[in-house]
Amino acid sequence: MDFFNDHKKLFTAAVVLFSILMIFVAIFPAIENQTNNASLPDSQPLTDDEMAGKLIYISEGCVGCHSQQVRNVDMDKTWGSRPNIAADYAGITRTSFLQNTATLMGTERTGPDLTNIGVRQPSLDWHLLHLFNPRAVVQQSIMPAHPWLFDFKEKPNDGDIIVNVPAEFLQGKTGKVVASERVLQLVTYLQSLKQVKLPGGTPNPEFLYKKEKKAAEDGAGEAEDLDGAALYAANCQSCHQQNGEGLKGAFPPLKGSKIVLDENPEIMLSIIMQGYNAREEYGVMPAVGTNNKLIPEEITAIMNHERTSWGNTGRKVTTDEIKKLMEALKKPAQ
Amino acid sequence: MKKHIFNKTKWSIAALLLLSINSVFAQSSTSSALFESHDIGLFLLVLLVLLPIVGFFIYTGLSIKKKSTQLIQQKFSSQSIKAEKYLTDLDFEQVRALLGKKNNETHSLKSSGLLTVILLFISQFSFGQSDVLPATRESLMTQPGVLITLVLLFIPLLVGFILLVTKLNAMLTKMRTKNLMQEAETLAEMLDNGEVMQDYTELERREKALSYNLNNDELSGKEAPSDEKGLLKNVKSEHDMNFFAQKTKPMPRPKIDPNLTKLILAFIGSAIFWLVLGTSIGEYVGIKFIAPDADSLSWLSFGRLRPVHTNLVFWGWASLGMLGLGYYVVPMVGNGPLASLKMGWYSLFFINLSHILGTISLMAGVNNGGGEYREYIWPIMSLFAAGLVLSMINYLKTVALRKTKEIYISNWYITSAVIFLPIIAVVSYLPFWQNGIGETILQGFYMHQAVGLWFMFFCLGLLYYFLPQQLNKPIFSYSLGVLAFWTQILFYTLIGTHHFVFSSLPWWLQTVAIVGSVGMLIPVTSGTINFLMTFKGSWNKVSNSYSLPFFVVGVIYYFTGSFQGTAEAFRSTNLIWHFTDFTIAHSHITMYGIITFIIFAGIYAIVPRLTGQEPPQLMVGAHFWFALIGLQFYTIPLMIGGTFKGLSWAEGKPFIDSVVLMAPYWLWRAIGGSMMWISHLILAYNFYKMMFATKELDVKEEAFKILQQKVNLSQN
Structure with a gap:
């Protein structure tokens, strides 16, 4: 075919096809997205x-x-x-x-x-x-x-x-x-680096491909079903370490800690939920529970893990107990 | 005894068949559980792929079984050869020779116990394969993409196995010939002894009957044969048992301009330099996964060296290597000269300069932002682009200067590729559409077009020239090449966003990318068919060429790597594999298995022709096997580990678990990477040998030189 034997026509055709597609999948969507999207009202520009x-x-x-x-x-x-x-x-x-x-x-x-x-x-x-x-x-x-x-x-x-x-x-x-x-x-x-809230009641987009929840066989055992060790690893371990001994001069040990072993879990819970900065020799504890939006069941599992690991022999707490204490914590803050 | 063995063979066939049928049924019974009804098509596809494989195993199993049985039979019967069988079938010469001899001597036969062991092992082996097959199917994975990938993973291994079996088969045939030879000797000796001969009168009668004969030269004449057309080349005079085939020397080609030769060699030499440097860095970066505290220098930190590795192998090694080969192919297929040598040198200079500056700036911590392969800042990237544009103009002018009427398909691909890449680079570096998410849309476009419309496109062009040239036959179908050309542009351009599935990029754009990824099956399938059909009937050439094995690997990975890309693009597979080391395995399968292997092949195909010096054959073999085996050790563990990593995330385990579980796979990656790296050192050595090594004296050439000198002297 003559068309294919003429290099000008052939390569022009290839470039035109490519360019049209490029405009369609790259340039046009890019321009459209940069003009039609604006920062969220709550977001702060970087200092x-x-x-x-x-x-x-x-x-x-x-x-x-x-x-x-x-x-x-x-x-x-x-x-x-x-x-x-x-x-x-x-x-x-x-x-x-x-x-x-x-x-x-x-x-x-x-x-x-x-x-x-x-x-x-x-x-x-x-x-x-x-x-x-x-x-x-x-x-x-x-x-x-x-x-x-x-x-x-x-x-x-x-x-x-x-x-x-x-x-x-x-x-x-x-x-x-x-x-x-x-x-x-x-x-x-x-x-x-913090996620900004969507403005005024806009619902969050959904997370897809949800894990199928296994129907709880009995409601009472729910807290025990959660893996305290895994939750500890995900939320606490990077500072307090796997062996619960913390790091000298940076993060306090939980092993043998008075607060952890206290019969009354109130102080421990308040530190988890609200953070703590009272001791010179250690770094500031952030409000991990609030930041990571931990639910009472998860907090119970974590606390029980901390109270019974590394030689700790604290009393196990129950979810109900923690729920009540958490509500009590919220009141003065309001 | 013979019957007994035959029966045994029969049973083994039956067992093989049963096993395969069994496994097929096993799959269909589990299929209802594994797939929903809508996945029946996929199931059929997997079945279709597996059936020929099972068939092949049965066939090889049978043929090896048959040969080994024959060999065993020979061994057992050799001590009591059925002399009658041969005696009834003697020709005249044999009869006369027999009559003439009446001496007595004893003899003994060697037995070959070792052989039996090997044979037994092989026959075991042929059963072993059928056991292995169901293991692939028993996988717990339920994702179509995972299954497709498993099958794809299996293909290169299978081809390697076929190669091995074929070689073993050939060796067995040779052994059998040898044994038959021994048998003949035994027979001769027995005849010599006369121990089987009682009555000679019958023989004498036979001699008379047989002595009536035609002269046998009534039709052929009495002249000795001669090769007047010069068709015979590389005639072997020595025959021995070689597991590694002797490679034939490349056929002499029309000499090309020595100045062009220099340019091509400079391109290839630079490419090899960047390959060695880039993969040394890659190797070091890979080791850092196992030993993160290997050093504490900012210039050598992982974050800074990683882009150095990717940019050097992408834009340094692969791009320069392809351009160098392009400078050979583009004028060659047009039968014309290169438009401008000078432009070629400038192009090389700019590209090399961009890599020197780019490497330093990346190590110093100056980079363009977050985009992969877009790490060079724009002043450096514009040097690279300038080099590319020079080559593009050069190629275009060369095409315009061609002496042939049509533009050979290679030049469609190669020239389009050099036109596309500067467009892609410019569009992706221009700031007008890069704000916010626009940057990410451009990033997806850029990184994938660079792969598909530059590397892949260019390499396809090289394949369309080198395969026919190396096999000495035309390409199977020109039209398939044309189809692949247009469909590759059509689908490949769409698929960039599949690197950002589930991200904040527009959902429709993600869907377009996934659809485009599936569309890629069209050009990939037509390309693969085209190349394999070109190979068809010439597979024997693969074993005695040193460039063709590289091409075979390139073509196979073209198929599996590209199909894997499609499988990875689905939303369901993205769930497991995105963000994991699986992606790294995939990029190495494609950029190394396809692109790099094709460039390796191209280098071994043309450099000996350009310099007239062969690389050491043993070292080419070492290069090939180190690169190929290294690639397996690199990619397969990463794919397995990447899958586990993704599953660990999906189960919601703490992140650090996924780091810990990867450790052994990273170790294997480092081992495979080291092998690949060693192969590059070998390549550098081979290139040096092809360039500068002292040439072994060619006796014929020297003789003629001396002759010429004598003639000159006598004329003076």
């Missing part, structure tokens, strides 16, 4: 420090392992309270003259999703130690250490934030580990 932190996040290639998207499938519930929508990303524009827009949605989850990390793990102390060497807080972690974001100082100045790094992770270096401005910015950015 200068947070933006500087984001640049470090980009520069260190964190997106290679950490996604920032909660998909609308049931298994992603761990990472956020609702699936992400286009509006969540609408406020993100070109990073700089040299760098493209970075929604940082990612395509791999070698590490956890960070969409909601500001809610899930707000502790500065934890993040600093974790960034210095992740294995100091999570033994099995394979995340790279980032010691170049820290300074070693023999005599820290006033106002320097000192990170209590266990000796085995210092790799023979001496002096105090001091958080640099860069790492503080990075942590500020991580702390700013």
